[in-house]
Amino acid sequence: MTSTPEPPGSARPGGRTARNTAAVLRATLDELGEHGYAGLTVDRVAVRSGVHKATVYRRWGGVDGLLAAALEWSAREHDWAPTRTGTLEGDLLALAEDVRHGFTDAPEGAVSAASIAAALASPVAAEALRAFMADRHERSAAVVAEAVERGEVPEGTDAVEVVRCAVAPVYHRLLVGREPVSDVDLRRAARIAADAARAGAFVSRD
Template identity: 65%
Template sequence: MTRATSRRPGGRTARNTAAVLEATLAELGGSGYADLTVERVAARSGVHKATIYRRWGGVDELLAAALEQADHDSWTPPDTGSLESDLRALGEEVAAGFSSDDEEGSVATATIAAAFQSPAAAEALRAFMEERLRRCAEVVERAERRGEVPEGTDAAEVVRAAVAPVYFRLFISREEGAGQAAARAARVAAEAAKAGEFRGSPPGR
């Protein structure tokens, strides 16, 4: 995956970088990975395609760079005062984000689809989700400090258990009610965590 964005260039280069990566996500959300081309990104961003090819190389590198930049946002997990309600809020946020009809929802859904078509997109998505899990660990760490869950509870596994049913409805069964599923999944995950079911690392990690 490209590390071009880590150089943090300034001036015109920075503006062009932002325009290209924003256009990449907009084209992905609007047309999907199959129709994502450097030419379309160039037309939308106003940056010449030769410049894009020279810096990023192609579509996969563009997409990886765009997702990498998206990983640098200021998002933080909810803090509602209890593990169950924090997990429920997380699940509801996932459901709302993917179900929305705006550009953000389209981009999020198209990114999941792209991960099945492009190894570079899959790698970028894994990195993005790892970072999100790292941030979400705070909801479990707070619960541990409050004494809601045992010391040594695997925060990432608790979060996975809480949001997995939401992703299942969104992308596997294609059922409605992903938001409603978040409440039950949060309750089950929180109760299991309190019972010590998520202490230590899972097999195979």
């Protein structure tokens, strides 16, 4: 993407509806980060965004609708792309660093953690989070596809699974063990995933 797309529900780019939509969805994420899913309310979002509560209810229906739309909007608004270093291991390390950053740096960390908690409490939020993560994984998979083109890993390598392998230990430490993630941890995860990919571990045997 080369420009910011129109947020969901916008009537026309740059119009008042688009501005109000962006304000509401941005306010939803801000409120989620500050108060968590349990403290996320339409009233708070309306006050923070400056959009009337009745309008928020009419367009998004409530907290779950707001959160689903906000996660979709966030994925579409931010033109994120993985860092290229020239090697698969380096690229996977950069991805792992991005995950750590996303959960430990303010204010992104609070929003990321609250989104996970919301997905555990709400099927609607869970579906929205799955879509958000699928988008990130597909974008990240580009670095594996480029490694295939360089001859660094074999043809038929499942790029998304390589990405999952590299970042899963980071998520486990952060969200399950609730422990710090060191640079050594990140390098180990990237190295293991890259070594396994080079050995053909992610090529389908069917």
